[in-house]
Amino acid sequence: MRSVVVFYLCFLLCVGLGLACIICVCVWNSHWRGGFAWDGTAQQFNWHPVLMVTGLVVVYGIAAVLYRIPLTWGQNKLPWKLLHAALMFITLVLSIVGLCAVFDFHNANNISNLYSLHSWIGIAATALFALQWVVGVAGFLLPCSPVSLRKLLKPVHVWMGGSILSLSIVACISGINEKLFFVLKGTINGTQPYSKLPLEALLGNSLGVLIVAFGLVVLRILSNQNWQRQDSRPEDSAYTPLPQEEND
Template sequence: MRSVLIFYLCYLLCLGLGLACVVGVCVWNSWWRGGFAWDGSSHQFNWHPVLMVTGLVVLYGNGAVVYRIPLTWGQNKLPWKLLHAALMLLSLILSIVGLCAVFDFHNSNNTPNLYSLHSWIGIAATALFAMQWVVGMAGFLLPCSPISLRELLKPVHVWLGGSILLLSIAASISGINEKLFFALKGNQSYAMLPSEAVLGNTLGVLIVAFGLVVLKILANSEWQRPDSSPEDLAYSPVL
């Protein structure tokens, strides 16, 4: 009972931090960076941090902990598999659109692509995420997938899922820092710590805190869904 209570406290903290991250990145790019457009201007670039933080961090992290909710343990696993896959697919779509926004912005302004460490980490996280989703779909949801393959894939799937989250957090906080260095100059330089810099730094801290809570939930063996029920061990194909 105590373990379940602690889980729900952590889960509520996870939801609260995730909401704070989304609100923070939206306020930053709408209030301080001028809003949103899709015209090759800096306003188009603003979609990039919003979609990447929302998709690749917050939605991804919440999708990863769906299986850990104790209220779902006594139920058929298939609907939760579908919810997990749907959340991850939506997260992947938002991430890809976010990448399209920044690539199109760079191309419209003759700016090189993929030259920074931030971009390398971000593209690696998204590529691994896409591969993870495809393999997960084939291994855990298709009717031709045998149980022995699922048992083999599961620990790799879990480990790679946490690794992708870590890469996403690293890409996000490095991207925030890079944007603040580029955007804040003169009397409003980053070193003077203006209000925009305070918001950006706070957003980075919130993203790290969110990631740590998600990883705590994933790492606690007491909060892992039991796999001993007939519904979990039997074939549960989507088709």
């Protein structure tokens, strides 16, 4: 009973940190960076951090711990698998649109693409996640996939799940730092240099800390052996989990 209570406290903390991340990145880009548009201007770029943080970090992390919720234990796993796959698909769509926003902005303003370490890590995380989602649906959700294949793929998906989340966090915090260096230069528009830690820099740094904290809570939930799903229905034994679930 105590373990279940602790889980729900961690889960609520996870949800709270995730919402704080989304609110922070939205406030930053709406209040300090001029809002949102899709016209090739800097306002189009602002969709990039919002969608990437929301998709590849928050929605992805919540979907990752879905199977650990005690409410799901002992129930038919298929509906939860479908919900897990749907959340991951939302993550995929958000990340693709987020990448389209920044690529289109760069092309419209004659800015080179994929020139920074942040962009390399971000594109790697998105590509690996897209691959993981396709393989996960084909190998773990479709009834026609053999059990032997699922058992073979399972440890790879477990490792990939944690790796993608870690890469996403690294990409986000490096992107935040890169953006703050670009926009806070103490220029004639009245901004203070990043080294003076103006309010915008404080918000950006706080967003980075929240993202790291969210990721640590998600990884803590996934690593706790006592919170792994314990199936009680025979029909569930024919299914192995989708990516992010380690053991039944």
